[in-house]
Amino acid sequence: MNTHNSLAREALRSIAVKVELSSGNVEPLLHEIRHALAELLREGRGTVIDLKSLPLAAGEEERILQALGSGEIQASLNVFGASEILETAFPGVWVVTHRDEKAIVQGRFIEVTRCPQILCSQDPDIAAGLNRLCAFLEWPADPTRGGR
Amino acid sequence: MRQADSRLIDYLRLQGISRRGFLKFCAAMTSAMALPPAMIPRVAAALEQARRPSVIWLPFQECTGCTESLTRAHGATLEQLIFEAISLDYQHTLQAAAGAAAEAARQEAMEANFGQYLLVVDGSVPLGNPGFCTIGGRSSVDLLTQAAKGAKAVIAVGTCASFGGIPMANPNPTQAVAVSDIIRDKPIVNVSGCPPIPVVITAVLTQLLTFGTLPELDFLGRPKVFYGESIHDRCYRRPFYERGQFAESFDDEGARKGWCLYKLGCKGPVTYNACATVKWNGGTSFPIEAGHGCIGCAEPGFWDRGGFYDAMSVTRWGSLKDLAIAAGAGAALGAAASALAYRKQAAAIRREKTSTQDET
Numbered sequence: 268m269n270t271h272n273s274l275a276r277e278a279l280r281s282i283a284v285k286v287e288l289s290s291g292n293v294e295p296l297l298h299e300i301r302h303a304l305a306e307l308l309r310e311g312r313g314t315v316i317d318l319k320s321l322p323l324a325a326g327e328e329e330r331i332l333q334a335l336g337s338g339e340i341q342a343s344l345n346v347f348g349a350s351e352i353l354e355t356a357f358p359g360v361w362v363v364t365h366r367d368e369k370a371i372v373q374g375r376f377i378e379v380t381r382c383p384q385i386l387c388s389q390d391p392d393i394a395a396g397l398n399r400l401c402a403f404l405e406w407p408a409d410p411t412r413g414g415r
Numbered sequence: 416m417r418q419a420d421s422r423l424i425d426y427l428r429l430q431g432i433s434r435r436g437f438l439k440f441c442a443a444m445t446s447a448m449a450l451p452p453a454m455i456p457r458v459a460a461a462l463e464q465a466r467r468p469s470v471i472w473l474p475f476q477e478c479t480g481c482t483e484s485l486t487r488a489h490g491a492t493l494e495q496l497i498f499e500a501i502s503l504d505y506q507h508t509l510q511a512a513a514g515a516a517a518e519a520a521r522q523e524a525m526e527a528n529f530g531q532y533l534l535v536v537d538g539s540v541p542l543g544n545p546g547f548c549t550i551g552g553r554s555s556v557d558l559l560t561q562a563a564k565g566a567k568a569v570i571a572v573g574t575c576a577s578f579g580g581i582p583m584a585n586p587n588p589t590q591a592v593a594v595s596d597i598i599r600d601k602p603i604v605n606v607s608g609c610p611p612i613p614v615v616i617t618a619v620l621t622q623l624l625t626f627g628t629l630p631e632l633d634f635l636g637r638p639k640v641f642y643g644e645s646i647h648d649r650c651y652r653r654p655f656y657e658r659g660q661f662a663e664s665f666d667d668e669g670a671r672k673g674w675c676l677y678k679l680g681c682k683g684p685v686t687y688n689a690c691a692t693v694k695w696n697g698g699t700s701f702p703i704e705a706g707h708g709c710i711g712c713a714e715p716g717f718w719d720r721g722g723f724y725d726a727m728s729v730t731r732w733g734s735l736k737d738l739a740i741a742a743g744a745g746a747a748l749g750a751a752a753s754a755l756a757y758r759k760q761a762a763a764i765r766r767e768k769t770s771t772q773d774e775t
Contacts, residue, residue: 327651
């Protein structure tokens, strides 16, 4: 997708100056994910890593995402712009990217969990949906009266 | 004017925003506030109960860069939402065409929300001839002191409001001072930078909106979460500094290889801001990544401390002896010297403030 952000990055890459360095944070981060994954399996506890909080050199975020690869599930959420929820090649490791309506990344998280919370249907939305269905069926809206 | 009594969650529901959308908003805001992701549920719980605060925004001696930074940077929807989540009752740059009606709105908002509204100020305040900066025939000092009386807290946005900034630069023709030089009896948060990173401005507003508290501040009154570490501490070029590899000019081999810009005047070691992590233009880059050293714009008096392209060792950012060590040696000595220079800078600022107060 040609977004403002990706266009800007592309323009930066085209500049002749090539920075040949590493912040040294890529491999430790992958080990942190390894630890988190083991913890998820052992204790059922999830971990969320905010990629924006790490000092990464140009291209390192891409290297991390490349190393994680893509797995079986890719979902998108369309509210305040598109969000991508991607299971990586390592089951239990998800990359959740929130973009605004101009496709600028507002947050990018690595979630080590069985299913990211944002994918789950949320109670207030379920309740609103139930009310809509009741209205469609001309059924009383009170959710405590599920059957008669 | 909107009364500051409606809940944010109700406002979002009225906009047709789903719970998932709310969670996305909370995730982005938690990231913006530089809080750990484990805080997202707490942020969501707090925001559900948050009430929309009234905000009065007073721009004084400024270039409008701070307002531009926030409102025009990239028009992010989530940041716009924060703007919508507050009740911005007065911003006379944005309301310039409204004239007397805008002034009446300010007065009405201050009376209706006395003791509860947030006062945002950008620009320094002239103590000289009031004619240097008047609004509706009233001096900046008068407007500021009146607005601060009923404010819950004051947020000084930009280096001008925080420390006097460029208007205060030698010879300071307007006798410009910072907000904190005038207002002494209210909590003040300094969000310095020329301009500040937009998300830092919104994150401070979000922190107040979410938790109803001010963020933890450093000795210059800045939120530690964004100003707690130097640009140098978080710079991705730091490994070169530690190896003593410096660009000597903007087109030499070192520059092409992305080596440390310390000798080209980078003030990263004594500048405390979040540019290296939060970055600019939607997280695209920051000056050092673009090949230019940090000019130290988030620090007091940055304009008067020598050339932007002179190494710190020949400017007024620290002592020659300490900083020469930093340039020549490696990590441990460099970090220690930078920290020492920063402590000396802090002490010097305290001394300058004390002597200014004694003189006045």
